[in-house]
Amino acid sequence: xxxxxxxxxxxxYDYYRSVSSREPDVLRQLREETARHPMVAMQVSPxxxxxxxxxIQLMGAKKILxxxxxxGYSSLWTALALPSDGKLVACDVNEEWTSIARHYxxxxxxxxKVDLRLVPALETLEQLLAAGQAEAFDFVFxxxxxxxxxxxYEQSLxxxxxxxxxxxxxxxWSGRVANRQLQDKSTTAIRALNEKLHHDQxxxxxxxxxxxxxxxxxxxx
Numbered sequence: 001x002x003x004x005x006x007x008x009x010x011x012x013y014d015y016y017r018s019v020s021s022r023e024p025d026v027l028r029q030l031r032e033e034t035a036r037h038p039m040v041a042m043q044v045s046p047x048x049x050x051x052x053x054x055x056i057q058l059m060g061a062k063k064i065l066x067x068x069x070x071x072g073y074s075s076l077w078t079a080l081a082l083p084s085d086g087k088l089v090a091c092d093v094n095e096e097w098t099s100i101a102r103h104y105x106x107x108x109x110x111x112x113k114v115d116l117r118l119v120p121a122l123e124t125l126e127q128l129l130a131a132g133q134a135e136a137f138d139f140v141f142x143x144x145x146x147x148x149x150x151x152x153y154e155q156s157l158x159x160x161x162x163x164x165x166x167x168x169x170x171x172x173w174s175g176r177v178a179n180r181q182l183q184d185k186s187t188t189a190i191r192a193l194n195e196k197l198h199h200d201q202x203x204x205x206x207x208x209x210x211x212x213x214x215x216x217x218x219x220x221x
Contacts, residue, residue, distance in 0.1 A: 048211035049077035056081040061138035068144030072101020079110040091121035125155035143169035146186035172213025
């Protein structure tokens, strides 16, 4: 995993950030705090967060779902992009990590937009479907345990409205997906997802080499 776009050299990445980054101060503070965390590589890159915020604004999204919160950097980007009456359902299982997220959501004035569910994400997705929330979401971001990526994708597709967008993180896995000698569970799970989406006619598809690789899947009907 990478917390910056790993395909760019350091010099080019610094230039890229210098002419494109519009990271609000509260997000910079959260990113700098997370940089001291031993699991910092789980955080999305600043340019990816900004890109997803732009997608949400372009779509006029009002209801979004995030699977995997960590310290809340990506969810803060997306919550800030929502209108005042927007809602983010955020799924995680780690109270310690999400306590950092809660602090910054509050500091940024978006805590009222965030519905944090601290149970396994598949349970939350099943609960949402059982509650009649099929086709109720505009945007879904998947960035959690890789072994469940296919399950998260299928459930999310049911929750997404036609014309809605799923964004899936780590699909290039720092290049490991291209090394067929690597057969660990996470790498093979990402490969399986990538291959499934390549042929899935329910969605329009683009894999963007930003951050650690971001797949965009637009639900067609």
